[in-house]
Amino acid sequence: MSTTDRLRYVYAVTRPFEGVLPEGAHGIGGEPPRLLRHGDLVAVVGAVPPEDFDEAPLRARLEDLDWLADTARAHDAVIAAISTVTCPLPLRLATVCRDDSGVRRLLEDGHDRFVRALERLDGRVEWGVKVYAEPQAAEEAEPEAPASGTTGRDYLRRRLHARRSRDGDWQRADALCRRLHAELSRYAEAGTVHRPQDARLSGAPGVNVLNAAYLVDRTRSERFVELVEAASEPGVRVELTGPWAPYSFAGIADEDAPAPGEAPAATADAPAPQEAGR
Amino acid sequence: MTVPVTRAAPEPLAERRIALVDLLDRLLAGGVVLSGDLTLRIADVDLVRVDLKALISSVSEDVPSPWGPAGEVRL
Numbered sequence: 509m510s511t512t513d514r515l516r517y518v519y520a521v522t523r524p525f526e527g528v529l530p531e532g533a534h535g536i537g538g539e540p541p542r543l544l545r546h547g548d549l550v551a552v553v554g555a556v557p558p559e560d561f562d563e564a565p566l567r568a569r570l571e572d573l574d575w576l577a578d579t580a581r582a583h584d585a586v587i588a589a590i591s592t593v594t595c596p597l598p599l600r601l602a603t604v605c606r607d608d609s610g611v612r613r614l615l616e617d618g619h620d621r622f623v624r625a626l627e628r629l630d631g632r633v634e635w636g637v638k639v640y641a642e643p644q645a646a647e648e649a650e651p652e653a654p655a656s657g658t659t660g661r662d663y664l665r666r667r668l669h670a671r672r673s674r675d676g677d678w679q680r681a682d683a684l685c686r687r688l689h690a691e692l693s694r695y696a697e698a699g700t701v702h703r704p705q706d707a708r709l710s711g712a713p714g715v716n717v718l719n720a721a722y723l724v725d726r727t728r729s730e731r732f733v734e735l736v737e738a739a740s741e742p743g744v745r746v747e748l749t750g751p752w753a754p755y756s757f758a759g760i761a762d763e764d765a766p767a768p769g770e771a772p773a774a775t776a777d778a779p780a781p782q783e784a785g786r
Numbered sequence: 787m788t789v790p791v792t793r794a795a796p797e798p799l800a801e802r803r804i805a806l807v808d809l810l811d812r813l814l815a816g817g818v819v820l821s822g823d824l825t826l827r828i829a830d831v832d833l834v835r836v837d838l839k840a841l842i843s844s845v846s847e848d849v850p851s852p853w854g855p856a857g858e859v860r861l
Contacts, residue, residue, distance in 0.1 A: 521818075577806050580813045584804065600817035614820060625818065636808060702811040710807045719811065749808050755816030 514555035515562065516605040518614065519586045520596035520753075521622045522550045533589030536582040544608060546615040549622055552590055553611055561604050570602070587753045595630050597622060598753050629754045632697065632723050636749035637736055638705070639688065640714030641681035643674045643743060677743040684744045685718045688736075695732045696722035700756045714745055721756040 535554040590596040704716040739746040
């Protein structure tokens with residue numbers, strides 16, 4: 509198939525940057541991404557086959573978990589590669605144009621949005637923080653038959669004790685979530701909450717009670733990571749992922765954008781005093 | 787399923803071991819949403835909620851987040 513028949517998958521928008529994309533970002537379908545510059549913006553694009561990415565097949569493909577997983581990983585690998593050389597604005601998975609001129613139109617139409625979002629995200633990374641409750645008493649509390657030699661009263665007492673400590677575990681997990689969130693918020697410029705993950709999907713032990721993401725300036729990341737790593741307590745496990753490209757915050761810039769003609773909203777973002785030094 | 791954390795200095799990122807579920811949290815709900823030439827936007831597709839519904843969306847009912855429904859928290 510000639511290149512002209514193929515669709516254009518747009519991974520991200522960036523500012524023009526020095527250098528080239530690092531080796532190793534194979535892109536979707538093994539097709540290395542390339543840079544398409546239009547004015548003062550650059551789209552990171554890859555050619556993809558219409559058999560997979562035209563509207564009807566794409567709809568079907570997206571429901572195929574294996575295909576979705578491969579595509580998501582390839583998308584992320586490209587974003588991660590760009591992130592080593594510049595701060596990209598990641599686009600939603602499966603943003604597809606017909607051809608290069610479609611990509612140019614997209615950059616043209618979205619220009620002001622992209623510029624605002626890139627400014628907002630420049631120098632920031634996303635960290636994922638998940639809190640799991642691991643109620644220890646839960647297992648002990650499983651209704652064991654009263655062992656021989658113990659009375660029914662002993663059994664009931666044990667059950668009651670187990671339930672109380674289990675309730676305590678949940679309360680501790682809840683309190684830790686709130687405390688941690690408040691503390692992390694002081695280091696973050698924005699936070700967002702994803703759905704808690706199902707253990708059947710994640711394979712992670714415990715019950716995921718908080719699945720949050722924080723947008724953090726790179727210069728503050730080290731302290732942020734330390735805070736998270738020190739946060740686990742008995743019965744409550746805290747996990748960190750990242751640094752991610754600012755996926756969870758790329759769309760938010762749109763909502764914060766001032767309406768045309770309106771003065772920029774000074775309150776849109778938490779003040780970031782460290783910015784002065786950057 | 788734990789992800790080795792790369793600190794400020796990024797490792798070769800292609801090497802990162804990332805849990806699919808963490809990735810999908812971000813790629814299906816994050817990123818700038820645009821209409822490309824194709825009208826399909828992933829946000830419009832019931833998609834994943836269809837096939838993975840049993841897995842992904844069962845979560846929210848069983849385990850409500852202490853912060854209420856999923857969504858942004860302004861700091």
